[in-house]
Each structure stands twice: as C-alpha cells, then as structure tokens.
Amino acid sequence: MLKVDLAVIGGGPAGLAAALEARKNGIENILIIEREKELGGILQQCIHNGFGLHYFGEELTGPEYAERFVEQVKKEGIAYKTSTMVLDIRPDRTITAVNSTDGLIKISAACIILAMGCRERTRGTLNIPGDRPAGIFTAGTAQRFVNMEGYMPGKKVVILGSGDIGLIMARRLTLEGAEVKMVCELLPYSGGLTRNIVQCLEDYNIPLRLSHTVVKIHGKDRLKGVTVAKVDSxxxxxxxxxxxVECDTLLLSVGLIPENELSRGAGIQIDPVTSGPVVDERMATSVEGIFACGNVVHVHDLVDNVTMESITAGRNAAKYILSCKDTRSVGRSIKTVPGHGVRYIVPQRISDLENIEELKLFFRTNDVYRNALVVVHFGQKTLYSAKRQKLAPGEMETVKLKSEALAELVCDTSCDELKVDIEL
Amino acid sequence: MEERIITCIVCPMGCRLNVEAENDKIGNISGNRCSRGKTYAAEECTAPKRMLTTTVRVSGGIHPFLPVKTERAIPKGLIRQCMEEIRSVQVSAPVKAGDIIVKNICGTGVDIIATRSIPCQN
Structure with missing residues (x-):
C-alpha cells in the first residue's frame, strides 16, 4: 500500500492549485492523480482567451493558464500519476486506482482533496424525442474534437443552450468553415457572458433564439435536421x-453536473441543489480529512474563482495534516440558508468559528434581478447589505463579510442560520 | 448620421448603446451608464479589434494540434484572412509556449504565437 500525506484527485486547475498551496504550507508527500494523459484538465481544450483576468491580472488562453500551474507543480517536484483512474475512495481515506503500468494501486492518504471537476449534461437528460442518429454532441466533446484531435463534427450546426461553451463553439466552428444556423435557448435570457454573445454570435451574425428549444430530432443514420419551437413562460x-431547420450536427450546451460518484462512495454528504459536496468555509466535506474544491463542489463561471477556492482547500488540508485535528469536531457550526431569490450558497456551513479570519459566501440567484439589494441576515441582525445593478443566474456572486460581522457570528450563540436574501 | 446599436462588454451590465456614426466620425452616444461604455462604443464603431485563437498542425508531438493566438488584438475585418493564412501552417515538435509560429500575420504587424508547449512523442 502506497502511503501519502495528501492525495489530490484530479489534475485540473482545482487540483493543481490545491496541491501547490498544500506544498507551500509544508506538506511534502503529495500525490496528484489524473485520468487524462497529461495535467491541466479541461483548460487544455479551451484554446480561447479570457482566463486569468482576476487571478493573474492578464488575459490568458486556457492552455496558458494551465501551463503556469503545471510548470510550478513540476518545479516543486510534486508527484503525479497521469492516465490513472481512481475507482473508489473509502471514508478511512484509502484510495483504489488503476492504470496500465502499475495495474491496481491501493493508496492510504492522511488527507484527500477532491478536485474531479464536472461533466456535461447529455441528450439523455433532456428527453428530446426522435431517432438516435450520429451528429449529436455535447459542446465540450465537439470542442475537444476540433481543438485537440483536429476533427470537425459537421458542416451545418444548430446549438441548443447558450452557455459559454456553446457560444465559444459557435464562433470556433464558424471560423473553421462550418455554418452555425442558430443558437436556441430555452430561457428568456442567455446563461452566457455578454462578452461571448457579442464576440461569438453578433460578430458572425449567428441568431440567438431566446425562449426556443429543440422539440424533435430527424434522421436515421446521420442527423438531417431538427424541429425548433418557441416555448411559453x-x-x-x-x-x-x-x-x-436542416442541419447535420446538433451541439448541446445545456449545463454541467459536478462529478461526484467517488464522493458518494466515500459517504460524503451531497447538496441536492449544487450536486456537489456540502462544504464548510475551509472546503472540508462531511467526512473527516476529505476536502473538495472547484467544479466538483459547484460549477464556476471563471477559472480564477476555482483557483482561489482551491487555494483555500489546499491551505486547510495542510493545516489538518499538520495538526491531525478532526475536521468535523469543531464545536458550534452555522448553516448558510438561501433566502428569497437565492438558489444556493457555498459554503453550506461555517464550522471553524474560532479561527475564522474572513468569510466569502458564493451564491447564485434564481432569476435576473436589476437594482436589487443583497442582504445577509443573522437572526434579527443585518450583517451585510449592498446594492447590485444586475444579478443573473449565469454569474456567480460573492459577499465578503468583514471582521465586525464575523464577530457577531462568534458572539451571538442564540442563532445558527446565516441567510442571504435578494430584496427589491 | 447613421445610428448603430452596440452591446457594451466592458462589464456584465451589457448596456445597449445607441451610437451615431458616419465613417470614422462619432456623433452622439446614448444608453451607456458609465464613461467606459462611451470609449468602447467609439472604438467598436471606428476600429473594432479582436483576439484570434485557433490551432495549427504539429508533427511529431504528443498532440496533433497546437493552440495558437494573435499576440495582440487584430482588426476584426482581417480575422477570416488570418484564418486562411494560419490554415496552411505546419510546425514540428518540440514547441514551447510563446514561440512565434507566424510572423506579422496578414501584414498586421502582429505575430501568431504558441499558447502551450508540445513536447516530442517519447
């Protein structure tokens, strides 16, 4: 049995940042396990730019952002296994993995950081009636084909869903010579960034059909066309x-799901709204010594936020390894509760009240709001209130609680719920 | 003067701006909530620029394709032409991130550079 202090499951942006931060905090024996043949995760196929504006203060492409972390991991001499699939994680932190050189590997880890990311929703989750011809891809699969393998998925394309990957692929396929006929979005607004709507659709005169969906798929061996229809409220x-609409290719950009089969196997409590582990402000899960960060916890819009969250996980994992203090037995804990207009909040609980220095709450709204107040309530008290010109489900919001507010959390022991509301 | 509608991308607000423009002359701009929007709309009407990211073939590397980008934004109108020129390019591994792949693409004075390293196979 291989023994490590810290095992990081996943070598994408979350795993890389968490491993580096743990090393910075004194952890020597770290192992990153990655199922792809190289480190970097999904960033390697995201060749467009726009990454790193917040974290590095400059605009990078996905591969450039990844390479900065991969280089550091190599420089630090942090061990990693690529082309290695983790099959199982036990609550006692033994890991079973497999690859073609070592065969079956058993690893015993003092601490684990889950950084498996997320995967795309597929046609199966949408229940679109019709045949099952070739030519229907998720946007991310098409992105990998075009950008890494060099295959074009088709010539005439309809995209369902206006998330960022769908918008980016509309431009990419157009530049590579395909005709993108339209992007259909079920909701009356797009889930993508305004910048992508302008630079990926408007620049190339690709129509965005809001409140539209695909209701039928035509074609037996290869897709021949789709029927689109307007939807009501x-x-x-x-x-x-x-x-x-005649087309030979349908791309689906209809959402991402955190990939938590391993987490469930380890008995970790999952939030039904985020589909990710319930975490506290240290990114500790409900199982002792197992932390989680990045898209496996909740789907982020910006990789910069993934990096920041993973740094938190890496730092606290290091603290745990060095102190051996159970991550769960920390006395009183406070629940964060999504109030009016809020879909979810991460972290879901605040548990290490004694050692808390700053607290950031990440949340998403359930609708578009303009000129609304974001208010944080703790019992009868208001700990935070600020106006936002625009709130949209597609853009993750942050609330940073100042030290006076944190002092209230520690002092007022009669209350154990922190509620975030959108007030109009 | 002709009126154009521009969606501002400076911040997530996405203001719809009305811009009066004739050739290179900018008239009245309305609909913006801040001054940055005015600057953006004026540039968008007179000299819109975009970054271009794409791939080129690479032989002997761990991947068959190398991601590349324009080192700076190039005039929007030249994007198709640049794609044509880049399409004919092939490089050999190893490649280092930042290597110049095409110098002065389409006479823009901007180089096409590699955005990742591709080591040789084995």
Missing amino acids: NRQPIKGTEEY
Missing part, C-alpha cells in the same frame, strides 16, 4: 411555432 413548446 412555463418552458412548454407552443403549438404552431414549430420550424424545421
């Missing part, structure tokens, strides 16, 4: 608005 297709 309950997201139901409106009869008589159907329109046939």
Whole structure:
C-alpha cells in the first residue's frame, strides 16, 4: 500500500492549485492523480482567451493558464500519476486506482482533496424525442474534437443552450468553415457572458433564439435536421411555432453536473441543489480529512474563482495534516440558508468559528434581478447589505463579510442560520 | 448620421448603446451608464479589434494540434484572412509556449504565437 500525506484527485486547475498551496504550507508527500494523459484538465481544450483576468491580472488562453500551474507543480517536484483512474475512495481515506503500468494501486492518504471537476449534461437528460442518429454532441466533446484531435463534427450546426461553451463553439466552428444556423435557448435570457454573445454570435451574425428549444430530432443514420419551437413562460413548446431547420450536427450546451460518484462512495454528504459536496468555509466535506474544491463542489463561471477556492482547500488540508485535528469536531457550526431569490450558497456551513479570519459566501440567484439589494441576515441582525445593478443566474456572486460581522457570528450563540436574501 | 446599436462588454451590465456614426466620425452616444461604455462604443464603431485563437498542425508531438493566438488584438475585418493564412501552417515538435509560429500575420504587424508547449512523442 502506497502511503501519502495528501492525495489530490484530479489534475485540473482545482487540483493543481490545491496541491501547490498544500506544498507551500509544508506538506511534502503529495500525490496528484489524473485520468487524462497529461495535467491541466479541461483548460487544455479551451484554446480561447479570457482566463486569468482576476487571478493573474492578464488575459490568458486556457492552455496558458494551465501551463503556469503545471510548470510550478513540476518545479516543486510534486508527484503525479497521469492516465490513472481512481475507482473508489473509502471514508478511512484509502484510495483504489488503476492504470496500465502499475495495474491496481491501493493508496492510504492522511488527507484527500477532491478536485474531479464536472461533466456535461447529455441528450439523455433532456428527453428530446426522435431517432438516435450520429451528429449529436455535447459542446465540450465537439470542442475537444476540433481543438485537440483536429476533427470537425459537421458542416451545418444548430446549438441548443447558450452557455459559454456553446457560444465559444459557435464562433470556433464558424471560423473553421462550418455554418452555425442558430443558437436556441430555452430561457428568456442567455446563461452566457455578454462578452461571448457579442464576440461569438453578433460578430458572425449567428441568431440567438431566446425562449426556443429543440422539440424533435430527424434522421436515421446521420442527423438531417431538427424541429425548433418557441416555448411559453412555463418552458412548454407552443403549438404552431414549430420550424424545421436542416442541419447535420446538433451541439448541446445545456449545463454541467459536478462529478461526484467517488464522493458518494466515500459517504460524503451531497447538496441536492449544487450536486456537489456540502462544504464548510475551509472546503472540508462531511467526512473527516476529505476536502473538495472547484467544479466538483459547484460549477464556476471563471477559472480564477476555482483557483482561489482551491487555494483555500489546499491551505486547510495542510493545516489538518499538520495538526491531525478532526475536521468535523469543531464545536458550534452555522448553516448558510438561501433566502428569497437565492438558489444556493457555498459554503453550506461555517464550522471553524474560532479561527475564522474572513468569510466569502458564493451564491447564485434564481432569476435576473436589476437594482436589487443583497442582504445577509443573522437572526434579527443585518450583517451585510449592498446594492447590485444586475444579478443573473449565469454569474456567480460573492459577499465578503468583514471582521465586525464575523464577530457577531462568534458572539451571538442564540442563532445558527446565516441567510442571504435578494430584496427589491 | 447613421445610428448603430452596440452591446457594451466592458462589464456584465451589457448596456445597449445607441451610437451615431458616419465613417470614422462619432456623433452622439446614448444608453451607456458609465464613461467606459462611451470609449468602447467609439472604438467598436471606428476600429473594432479582436483576439484570434485557433490551432495549427504539429508533427511529431504528443498532440496533433497546437493552440495558437494573435499576440495582440487584430482588426476584426482581417480575422477570416488570418484564418486562411494560419490554415496552411505546419510546425514540428518540440514547441514551447510563446514561440512565434507566424510572423506579422496578414501584414498586421502582429505575430501568431504558441499558447502551450508540445513536447516530442517519447
């Protein structure tokens, strides 16, 4: 059995930043386990720019952002195994993994950081009726084909879902010679960044059909076309608005799901809204000595935020390894509660009240709000209140609580719920 | 003067700006909530620029394709032409991030550079 102080599951941006931060905090024996043949994660196929504006203060492409961390990991001599798949994690922190050179590997880790990221929702989760021809891809799969393998998925393309990957692929496929006929979005607003709508769709005259969806798939061996229709306010297709669009390719950009099969296997409590582990402000999960960070916890819009969150996880994992203090037995804990207009909050609980220096709450709203107040309530008290010109589900919001507010959390022991509300 | 509608991308607000423009002359700009929007809209109407990111073939490397980008933003109107020129380029591994792949693409004075390293196979 291989023994390590820290095992990091996943060598994408979250795993790399967490491992580096743990090393910086004195942890020597670290192992990163990655299922791809190289480190870097999904960033390697995101060849467009726009990464790193917050963390590095400059605009980088995905591979450039990844390479900065990969180089540091190599310089620090942090061990990693690529082309290695973790099959199972036990609550006692034994890991079973497999690869073609070592065969079956058993690892005993003093501490584990989960950084497996997320995966795309597929056609199966949408229940679009029709045949099952070739030519239907998730946007990320198409991105990998085009940017890394050098294959074009098709010539005439319809994209369902206006998330950022879908928008980016609309531009990319257009530049590579495909005709992108339209992007359909079920909701009355796009989930993508404004910048991508302008630079990926408007620049190339690609229509964005809001409140539209694909209701039928045509074609037996290869996709021949799709029927799109307008939807009503309950997201139901409106009869008589159907329109046939000829295409050989349908890309789905309809959301991402944190990949938590391993976490569930380890008995970690999962938040049904985020589909990720319930974490506290240290990124500790409900199982002792197991931390989590990045898209495996909740889907982020910006990799910069993944990096910051993973640094928190790495630092606290190091603290745990060096102190051996159970991450769960920390006395009183406070729950964060999504109030009016809020879909979820991360962290879901605050547990290490004695040692808390600053507290950032990340949340998403459930609708678009303009000129609204973000208010944090603790019992009868208001700990934070600030106006935001625009709040949208596609953009993660942050609230930073100052030390006076944190002092209230520590002092007022009669209350154990911190609530975030959107007030109009 | 002709009126154009520009969506501002400086911040997530996404203001819709009305810009009066004739050739290179900018008239009245309205709909912006801050001054940065005015600057953006004026540039968007007179000399819009974009970064271009794409890939080139690489032989003998661990991957068959190398991601590249324009070192700086280039005039928006030249993007298709640049894609054509880049399409014919092939390089050999090893490549280092930052290596110049095409010098002075389409006479823009901007180089195409590699955005990752590709070591040789084995």
